[in-house]
Amino acid sequence: MVKYEDITIKVGFWRGDGVSQVEQIKFRGRLLASGTEFYGIENEEDMGIDWEIYQTEEGLYIVYWFQWSVFYEDVDTADYAILDTLPDYNQELEGIIWGPYLNPIPDNVIDKAKHLDRA
Secondary structure, three states: OOOOEEEEEEEEEEEOOOOEEEEEEEEEEEEEEEEEEEOOOOOOOOEEEEEEEEEEOOOOEEEEEEEEEOOOOOEEEEEEEEEOOOOOOOOOEEEOOOEEEOOOOOHHHHHHHHHHHOO
């Protein structure tokens, strides 16, 4: 039996000076997969994107991404997309907040989601 729970994700932006514009998105669902993709400048882990794929109680899929940096002057951003099916490899996403997003979801995150989606 699939167990769903109340989930809250935060979307918007955060700046190093404390200024932010964030809203909470709430839904009932289950986490299918998560992972972090690093793409540092000074070292491997000073910038990255955290990915999460959820399945909602209604059977939709929410892909959430949080793009972050350890550098004070950078702006961290988070967005999400709602899909009818699990995302495909190299699929471009249309974020609700920021619009088109060109970074593909890492293959290992999609693989995890596909595995749990069958459960």
